[in-house]
Amino acid sequence: MQKKLIFALLATLPMLAHAAQKLPVVASFSILGDVVQQIGGDRVEVRTLVGPDQDAHVFQPRPQDVKTLAAARLFVVNGLGFEGWMPRMSKATGYKGTTLVASEGIKPLKSEEEEKDHDHAGHDHGNFDPHVWNNPQNVRVWTRNIAASLSKLDPEGRDYYAQRAAAYDKQLADLDRWAAQTFGQLPVAKRKVITGHDAFGYLARRYQITFHAPQGLSTESEASAKQVAGLIRQIKASGIKAVFVENISDRRLVDQIARESGASVDGKLYSDALSRDAAARSYTSLFRHNVEQLSAGMKKN
Incomplete structure (x- = not known):
């Protein structure tokens, strides 16, 4: 009887070892990391490079990020x-794993920055708006x-991932x-x-909302005095009362525009990152918070 018990325990060791070896996944920023975790569940270990309340636009990889x-x-990256x-970080690490452009x-929506009279300097996102997550679709x-991608790397978890993805997809459809x-x-x-910055183009298109922002698609872009003055005149003329700061941005410019208009x-809106507090700890709570805040603010217009 004792020998049978020992053999049974030995037989389960490989399975226990496999269960303990979670698939190591890195996500580029917090919103994407949450979605990966929602689908991967207990079979993945997700680490995020740009964390909650941090700005991916100005992120500089650290030595520990490379490791x-x-x-x-x-x-897993957003892309666009x-x-x-x-690219620089992948080259620095000599990364040989799989990269998924989610x-x-x-x-994608085309960037309007090329078509406008913008004097923005510094970083830009090229021809397309990358902020796709502001539309649940x-x-x-x-x-x-x-x-x-998870199923391809972990075939034994295919059904598990499919079930979790289906459940999460329903949440997103309901949210929309x-x-x-x-x-x-x-x-x-x-x-x-x-x-503060032009991060809500996909939300605007989906729900017929007009957003105005002094900065362009990146928080690194700088608004000119001409742009700020024009925006203030527009606010005064149109009677816009719904003015919001973002968790990742310096609020001083938005405060100035609000004061002068x-x-x-x-x-506060959560544009490019989750929050450390309870307001936006997941993508679904972030999106719900933003919709509630926007709706309440626009009623005052």
Whole structure:
């Protein structure tokens, strides 16, 4: 009896060892890292390079980040130029694992910065707006891509990933319907907002909202005095009251615009990062918070 018990325990050791070996995954920034975790569950160990309340636009990889990436089997990035530092980092680590561009298959919005009279200097995202996650329909594409990559690297977990992806996809579809209903209660004429940088183009297109921002697609871009003065005149003329700061940005410029236009800052939006506090610890809570804040602010317009 004792020998049978020993043999049974020995037989389970390989399975226990396999269960303990979670798939090491690195995500470029916090929002994407959360979505990977939602799908990967207990079978993955997700590490995020740009954490909550941090700005991926100005991120500079540290030595420990290089070590983290070198140990990963999957590196998940948004793409569309969002991670301008990614090619340099991959080269520095000599990374040999799989890289997934999660936005593959999403039809990107063209950048309007080339068409406007912008005097922005510094970093830009090229021809496309990379902030795809501000439309839940795009995060559904992320979800499918992530599940497919995890299943390829961990075939034994294929059914597990498929089940979690299906459940998360339903959450995203429900979130999108709720947002459409919430914004649909407001006349389109009232759907106007001022934010710090131009991060909400996909949300604007999905729900017929007009966003104005002194900075371009990147927080590294600098707004000229001409742009700021023009935006202040526009706020005064249109009566926009919905003015928001962002968790990743210096709020001084938005405060200045609000003060000089006679408006007041209505609250905080989470554009490119999750939060350390409870307001936006996951993508779904981030999106719900933003919709609620925007809806309440636009009612005052």
